Amino acid sequence: KKLRRSARLVDMTQHLLARPHKLMPLTFFADQYGAAKSSISEDLSIIKELFESEGVGLLKTVAGAAGGVKYIPLTNHEEARTGLKRLCQTLESSSRLLPGGYLYMADLLGDPEALSEIGKIFATVFAEAEADYVMTVETKGIPLAYATAHYLNVPVVIVRRYSKVTDGSVVSINYVSGSSKRIQTMSLARRSLPENSKVLIIDDFMKAGGTVRGMIDLLEEFKAEVVGVGVFMETANIEERLVDEYVSLLRVTEVDMRDKEIRLELGNYFKENE
Numbered sequence: 590k591k592l593r594r595s596a597r598l599v600d601m602t603q604h605l606l607a608r609p610h611k612l613m614p615l616t617f618f619a620d621q622y623g624a625a626k627s628s629i630s631e632d633l634s635i636i637k638e639l640f641e642s643e644g645v646g647l648l649k650t651v652a653g654a655a656g657g658v659k660y661i662p663l664t665n666h667e668e669a670r671t672g673l674k675r676l677c678q679t680l681e682s683s684s685r686l687l688p689g690g691y692l693y694m695a696d697l698l699g700d701p702e703a704l705s706e707i708g709k710i711f712a713t714v715f716a717e718a719e720a721d722y723v724m725t726v727e728t729k730g731i732p733l734a735y736a737t738a739h740y741l742n743v744p745v746v747i748v749r750r751y752s753k754v755t756d757g758s759v760v761s762i763n764y765v766s767g768s769s770k771r772i773q774t775m776s777l778a779r780r781s782l783p784e785n786s787k788v789l790i791i792d793d794f795m796k797a798g799g800t801v802r803g804m805i806d807l808l809e810e811f812k813a814e815v816v817g818v819g820v821f822m823e824t825a826n827i828e829e830r831l832v833d834e835y836v837s838l839l840r841v842t843e844v845d846m847r848d849k850e851i852r853l854e855l856g857n858y859f860k861e862n863e
């Protein structure tokens with residue numbers, strides 16, 4: 590149906606936002622609105638300018654016959670910092686302290702707006718990683734994995750702690766989660782990852798890193814490539830960490846169970862003296 594420019598701009602914007610990282614040929618829009626490709630190009634430059642000036646993300650145009658345009662969601666660094674500082678305030682209340690230096694985060698992990706904000710930050714950090722899948726381990730990592738996967742527009746694979754009949758044949762490995770100091774298993778259905786998949790690991794919390802280490806070892810069984818590790822929160826001052834390459838958004842610096850003190854700071858995604 591023929592739409593005038595203002596209506597085209599609205600319709601194209603919602604179309605692009607709904608399909609992050611997806612290349613769309615200009616002819617798709619030209620046919621959709623019965624407009625010339627030159628008009629569509631002008632429309633896209635208006636959207637591109639607004640997206641970039643307002644920090645919505647990038648509109649990348651790919652030239653040539655198989656070309657087109659794709660929306661890359663990006664949160665600018667300042668906005669990410671402000672948003673995460675706000676989350677620090679929410680999380681820093683002593684009532685959230687749990688035994689073992691954990692924080693009660695289920696409310697945050699259930700809040701669609703917070704998840705969307707965190708997911709977009711992870712998708713910014715790993716925008717160039719060319720991940721084919723986002724992987725996490727049940728349970729608390731699941732909402733963060735989906736939020737990140739939405740902005741990267743890739744599927745999620747969920748590692749289980751126990752193999753289930755409904756997974757078909759599975760690959761299992763044993764690992765020690767530093768948090769629990771006991772041997773645990775991790776398993777993933779054999780059919781969930783083709784060989785040579787590029788996988789981004791996302792989890793909610795990293796203590797000793799045993800869980801992330803486990804997922805890395807599991808991915809070796811699938812001949813998959815780990816293209817990144819993102820954790821929402823990490824505990825500080827862990828001597829020997831089982832994983833050294835990872836991005837954290839927040840860090841627990843101090844936990845004092847006696848006087849119920851808790852301190853959070855920005856994670857390694859931000860430079861120390863930033």
Ligand SMILES: O=P(O)(O)OC[C@H]1C[C@H](OP(=O)(O)OP(=O)(O)O)[C@H](O)[C@@H]1O
Pocket residue numbers: 726727728729730765766767768769792793794795796797798799800801
């Ligand atoms: O770095 P590590 O020392 O291995 O600990 C981080 C693990 C432990 C915790 O999961 P749990 O609370 O054990 O399980 P769930 O996510 O199902 O609540 C957290 O979600 C990470 O996955």
